[in-house]
Amino acid sequence: MKLKLLLSFSILLTASISQAQDSLTIRKIYDEALVNGQAYDNLHYLCKNIGQRISGSANAQKAVDWSKKLMDSYGFDHVFLQEVMVPHWVRGDKEVAKIIDGDKEIAVPIVALGMSVATPKEGITAEVIEVQSLAELKTLGESVIKGKIVFFNRPFDPRFIETGRAYGTAGDQRFAGPAEAAKYGAVGAIVRSLTEIIDDYPHTGTTRYGDIKIPAAAISTKGANLLSSMLKLKKLPAVKFYFKQNCEQLPDVLSYNVIAELKGTENPNKFITVGGHLDSWDLAEGANDDGTGVMQSLEVLRILKTIGYHPKNSIRAVFFMNEENGDKGGEKYAELAAKNKEEHIAAIETDEGGFTPRGFGFTGLSAAALKNVKQNWKPLLEPYDADKLIAGGGGTDIEPLRTAVPSIILIGYLPDSQRYFDLHHTAKDVFENVNKRELELGSAAMASLIYLIDQHGF
Incomplete structure (x- = not known):
């Protein structure tokens, strides 16, 4: 018994000395x-x-x-x-974008997503389809999406205390959204910036393509909110979006x-x-x-x-x-x-x-x-x-x-x-x-x- 007590005491003493040295x-x-x-x-x-x-x-x-x-x-x-x-x-010259509502044109900040392809030199102008998820693309189908710009507008979920989790749940629309939109005939993709803050600073980041590549850009959260509100209010003629970017893969x-x-x-x-x-x-x-x-x-x-x-x-x-x-x-x-x-x-x-x-x-x-x-x-x-x-x-x-x-x-x-x-x-x-x-x-x-x-x- 004494030997066991001595052994236990020795172990505790050694651990205590180690903790003190670590500290x-x-x-x-x-x-x-x-x-x-x-x-x-x-x-x-x-x-x-x-x-x-x-x-x-x-x-x-x-x-x-x-x-x-x-x-x-x-x-x-x-x-x-x-x-x-x-x-x-390479990104090339600064990107340009605007919301077109009849005769009215409103410039909004965008940046090309990393690895995106360029638009044609004259840019792209098309009607806009707003979606909240990649799954929604399948529901809408090619008949609705073909020839249009898909606008991914799912915001950060503010309920997450660890903001990286909000980034994770919103990120698929940037990583995979443009490639998925391309499958249904979209001519371009615009993605809400992956952030909770509402400002005019667009957030870039990589997008990943499949066989079909369409131009893809991030729009600032203020720009996204404006575009979304105009799409909800306007019925005919449809709101259009124009963007031009000059990126290139070398x-x-x-x-x-x-x-x-x-x-x-x-x-x-x-x-x-x-x-x-x-x-x-x-x-x-x-x-x-x-x-x-x-x-x-x-x-x-x-x-x-x-x-x-x-x-x-x-x-x-x-x-x-x-x-x-x-x-x-x-x-x-x-x-x-x-x-x-x-x-x-x-x-x-x-x-x-x-x-x-x-x-x-x-x-x-x-x-x-x-x-x-x-x-x-x-x-x-x-x-x-x-x-x-x-x-x-x-x-x-x-x-x-x-x-x-x-x-x-x-x-x-x-x-x-x-x-x-x-x-x-x-x-x-x-x-x-x-x-x-x-x-x-x-x-x-x-x-x-x-x-x-x-x-x-x-």
């Missing part, structure tokens, strides 16, 4: 991020000296070159590029994932990855989508190195290329991980903006393992308000790793979501809309989680 290390991580953080200055350079970074563009290559040079300057154990072929879609271009690594002292061929995507849409600077993500990922490595932490497993910061319109960077990273027989323990994606940290979502953890994570790590993260630890998480860039490394745990960084879709894929996604302290807190939260995974596993 001290996490405090060091936060102190370094908040006092000496460099993510904000690095983001400023990326946004203001390079700017938009759509895949295949000259600016995307400038971002690759600068990112590698920046990583080299920190003296990490290994910095390298991964070659990847990416699509090269041949694929060689680009790169940019990777920095701290070598593991015990398990150098076991990896914990943290990353975001270096590319952005072309309407602004790609500050929150996803400049914040890549700069936070790099900051994780810088912090750990600066405080003198020597990881057991190798830790990588990955700047993925081509998340926005193809995910070729994520696919290539997973392909090479499998080819090189790398054992990936976990991967964290940060692609929801540089807002206040809330916590992390986990995919691949058993219920028992998630319970253990909550029990042991929540008290350590709670003082920093980053202790929301839930089932379900990941991201577009790291998702291919599930096939390449089935045992991997995918993790999504969860910042506060209330403002992200006000800016997402718009001309408002600029450096000025990033808060320095929120960005630093996010870097520290991810560095802390990686430290805990590296020390304790799952």
Whole structure:
């Protein structure tokens, strides 16, 4: 009995010492991020000296070159590029659109959807059919839709507290709507911007085509509300819509994932990855989508190195290329991980903006393992308000790793979501809309989680 009591006491004492050490290390991580953080200055350079970074563009290559040079300057154990072929879609001259009501013409803001085809040089003018869902297309049929512009006007559902869920439930009209409308003979597609905010900033984003391609654009939410109200009021003659866009798909271009690594002292061929995507849409600077993500990922490595932490497993910061319109960077990273027989323990994606940290979502953890994570790590993260630890998480860039490394745990960084879709894929996604302290807190939260995974596993 005494032996059992001594053993139990020893286990509790060891656990208590470990928790105390973890707490001290996490405090060091936060102190370094908040006092000496460099993510904000690095983001400023990326946004203001390079700017938009759509895949295949000259600016995307400038971002690759600068990112590698920046990583080299920190003296990490290994910095390298991964070659990847990416699509090269260009927007061309600014889009033009107007609602035509008899002799009355009202200009409205639109932007071409990524990967869309152009209109004819003179533009397209046609009657409009408003729908709320893809299923409604089938109900209406070709006899109603053929020769017309389909207007997808399903708004965000404001009841979701996590706004990413609203994006998910509204997103099919942008991803798949134009291709579905084309099947019924539509000559064009206009999609309500994927946001709850009502303003005149249209939100771009990728659309995916089938065999038939028709021009597709996003309309601002104010423009969508106006068009919808006019369609409801006007019977004959029908309200028409005109739009003109000049986008073009060019041949694929060689680009790169940019990777920095701290070598593991015990398990150098076991990896914990943290990353975001270096590319952005072309309407602004790609500050929150996803400049914040890549700069936070790099900051994780810088912090750990600066405080003198020597990881057991190798830790990588990955700047993925081509998340926005193809995910070729994520696919290539997973392909090479499998080819090189790398054992990936976990991967964290940060692609929801540089807002206040809330916590992390986990995919691949058993219920028992998630319970253990909550029990042991929540008290350590709670003082920093980053202790929301839930089932379900990941991201577009790291998702291919599930096939390449089935045992991997995918993790999504969860910042506060209330403002992200006000800016997402718009001309408002600029450096000025990033808060320095929120960005630093996010870097520290991810560095802390990686430290805990590296020390304790799952």
